[in-house]
Amino acid sequence: MRRVLSVLGTIALLIAGPLPSRATGEPTQATIDATGTRLPTGDRVTMVGGAPVVDPGPGRDKVPFVTRVAGGRVRVAAADALDSPATFALPGAKAAVSKPAATATATYQVTFIHIGFDGEPAADYQSALLSEDLSTYYDVTSRGPATIEVPAGAYLLDGVITNGDRTALKAAELVQPRFEVAGDTTVVLDARTAKRSSLTVPDAAAGLVMASAHYTFTNAAGLMTEGGLFTGSWDSLYTAQLGDDVAGFASSISGQWRTDSGHDVYAVRYNQDGHLISGYQRAVQPAELATVTTTFAGGNDPAMTADWYAVSRLPGQETHASAVAYAAPVPGTIVRHFNGDGPTQWRTRVYETWGECFGCTVTTGAWTAYRGGSASTETFNGGVVSPSLPGPEVTWHSGVTRSGDTITVDLPMYADGAGHPGDSGETGSTVLYRDGAEAGREEWAGYGSFAVPAADSRYRLVAQSTRGIPYALSTNITAAWEFRSAYAPSRVLPLWAIRFAPRLDGQNTATSMDLLMPVQVTPAPGARVGALREVTVEVSVDDGLSWLRVPYAAGLALVRHPAGHGFMSLRGSVRDSDGNTVTLTVIRAYRY
Numbered sequence: 001m002r003r004v005l006s007v008l009g010t011i012a013l014l015i016a017g018p019l020p021s022r023a024t025g026e027p028t029q030a031t032i033d034a035t036g037t038r039l040p041t042g043d044r045v046t047m048v049g050g051a052p053v054v055d056p057g058p059g060r061d062k063v064p065f066v067t068r069v070a071g072g073r074v075r076v077a078a079a080d081a082l083d084s085p086a087t088f089a090l091p092g093a094k095a096a097v098s099k100p101a102a103t104a105t106a107t108y109q110v111t112f113i114h115i116g117f118d119g120e121p122a123a124d125y126q127s128a129l130l131s132e133d134l135s136t137y138y139d140v141t142s143r144g145p146a147t148i149e150v151p152a153g154a155y156l157l158d159g160v161i162t163n164g165d166r167t168a169l170k171a172a173e174l175v176q177p178r179f180e181v182a183g184d185t186t187v188v189l190d191a192r193t194a195k196r197s198s199l200t201v202p203d204a205a206a207g208l209v210m211a212s213a214h215y216t217f218t219n220a221a222g223l224m225t226e227g228g229l230f231t232g233s234w235d236s237l238y239t240a241q242l243g244d245d246v247a248g249f250a251s252s253i254s255g256q257w258r259t260d261s262g263h264d265v266y267a268v269r270y271n272q273d274g275h276l277i278s279g280y281q282r283a284v285q286p287a288e289l290a291t292v293t294t295t296f297a298g299g300n301d302p303a304m305t306a307d308w309y310a311v312s313r314l315p316g317q318e319t320h321a322s323a324v325a326y327a328a329p330v331p332g333t334i335v336r337h338f339n340g341d342g343p344t345q346w347r348t349r350v351y352e353t354w355g356e357c358f359g360c361t362v363t364t365g366a367w368t369a370y371r372g373g374s375a376s377t378e379t380f381n382g383g384v385v386s387p388s389l390p391g392p393e394v395t396w397h398s399g400v401t402r403s404g405d406t407i408t409v410d411l412p413m414y415a416d417g418a419g420h421p422g423d424s425g426e427t428g429s430t431v432l433y434r435d436g437a438e439a440g441r442e443e444w445a446g447y448g449s450f451a452v453p454a455a456d457s458r459y460r461l462v463a464q465s466t467r468g469i470p471y472a473l474s475t476n477i478t479a480a481w482e483f484r485s486a487y488a489p490s491r492v493l494p495l496w497a498i499r500f501a502p503r504l505d506g507q508n509t510a511t512s513m514d515l516l517m518p519v520q521v522t523p524a525p526g527a528r529v530g531a532l533r534e535v536t537v538e539v540s541v542d543d544g545l546s547w548l549r550v551p552y553a554a555g556l557a558l559v560r561h562p563a564g565h566g567f568m569s570l571r572g573s574v575r576d577s578d579g580n581t582v583t584l585t586v587i588r589a590y591r592y
Helices: none
Strands: 009-015 031-033 036-038 044-048 051-055 065-070 073-078 086-089 107-115 124-131 137-141 147-151 153-162 171-181 185-190 198-200 206-218 224-231 237-241 249-259 264-273 281-283 289-296 305-313 326-328 332-339 345-354 357-364 375-380 399-404 406-410 427-434 437-442 447-451 457-466 476-485 488-492 496-500 514-523 532-540 556-560 567-576 581-591
Touching (some): 107 124, 107 153, 147 153, 153 224, 171 185, 171 206, 171 224, 198 249, 206 237, 224 237, 249 305, 264 305, 345 375, 406 457, 427 447, 496 567
Parallel strands (some): 107 185, 171 237, 198 281, 289 375
Antiparallel strands (some): 036 044, 065 073, 073 086, 124 137, 124 153, 153 171, 249 264, 289 332, 305 326, 305 345, 345 357, 399 488, 427 437, 427 457, 476 581, 532 567
16 A cells, blocks of 8 residues: 655654564665656655655565655655665755754764663664754664764754564654754653554444654744654554643644445544644544545546545645555545544545556645535546646646746646646647747646746737547647736736536546536636636537537536547637637547
8 A cells, every 4th residue: 555655754654564674784775767766675756746655665565664854855765774765855945954064053962862662772763853944954863873963053853763573563753842952962762751642433344544643843934844653553653742842833643544345434633732742542423524425537548547645734734644545446436534623624636547657647636624524525537627727725836927027837737627636748838929929938738937028918828738548538638828918026817717517427428418518717816807708618529620619608508419429529718808818628528
């Protein structure tokens, strides 16, 4: 089972079974191949939607993994090869350093003593000091020296100790949110001070697949880091806080369960502010749970598979706790159960795999706070897949904006029928025209940065993307916008989005000869647009060689399918009172 790690973690240890023997000798290097980064242990690590996903090598499903991040670089290592990590840079983040920079600040020695659950010196541990500005970290591992030299100052201290017992694994995480270094000092991390936590759900048929304790810390500058333990058993999960509570520190306990059939999945989380959660025990009650019936649509190559995971956070955070990735039935429906502890928000991400193409398409749901006792439905990868204009909640896409004399395009070209942003595609381009002449081109669909003059001008933006096997649907997408723009310090440009929302079955196939299809027309969030003046809808059954205009009124288009079976292509056009226009063409939008 794939494991999705926390993104900004100081330390996140994933434990699903006994620890392996620690490796000896000189470390070997991780290698980069077409499927991500392959560790010398044979495990594969891939960044999917901004989160590291670990696919353990053959026979390594029980091996724990450690992640550490500071200042924008994610390191992932197997517990038996800690010195050979896979390393990824987070886009737009400043990289941290893993050793002291030249400084006039006095330095002091910090000696770590790690005590195991049996009261004897521990043999398996991983600890770190993270500077208060979150820019520099200092490792202490069971392979290296127990004494490190660091500049005077305040740090976050995080230590993980395991017992290495193959029959009864335990892991303890001890965190001191503020650790002051003002002279040579010794810190004792004693696993015996950590307490076990546990949660249960009201379904005896659901087996535990993830037990996690997680924390976040936000410093005075607003920068955040996180850490936690990720295990497969509550009997492995022990935590303790050292020192006083600190402002900006928060923690949580969470678990995920699944029935053997995979039909029901439970995901719950409880929060604690200011202190590392420890010794927390709770039996979740039915009234605390929301029920979300979730459908995963198909219709592409039958060999394509999909996985999904649900992560949790507190509102406004740019990080989330770890999670487990589950195989999704394609097509098929499952029932998911989430709790609603205060402000907790949940978000689902679905990624498709075909052969060696891991994460061919990644589709992301919105952050959602569920209410206990509620019931809702949700569909992923349903038709029609087409571009969307993202709002501020989609932090990994900025939309189409102007800042000074630069127009920036950053669009999800493959949002599903429910509007969940998605990224896919093989070839494509983004071209900007100014007053009829080409002003810039990028050979990448939905992406580009273009320098433009300050004067008011008429622009045409064309984003085109093509994808082939394994995809049979939305194989060619073209979106063309026209608008006026002049110099502006910062502005969302006046673009319209069109979304076709036909009722389709699990294979994205229309089941009736006549289809009353909703057509949703919305402006880009934050854009100033005119009043809608004209909306037209056209259809094609020959992959766009010929088009037929269909009746449209009040947001609905009447589509009549011919006899037999085939693919329906769609084209929609919009014009507003300010002269802004959009034409969206989707070849092979759905089956009939």
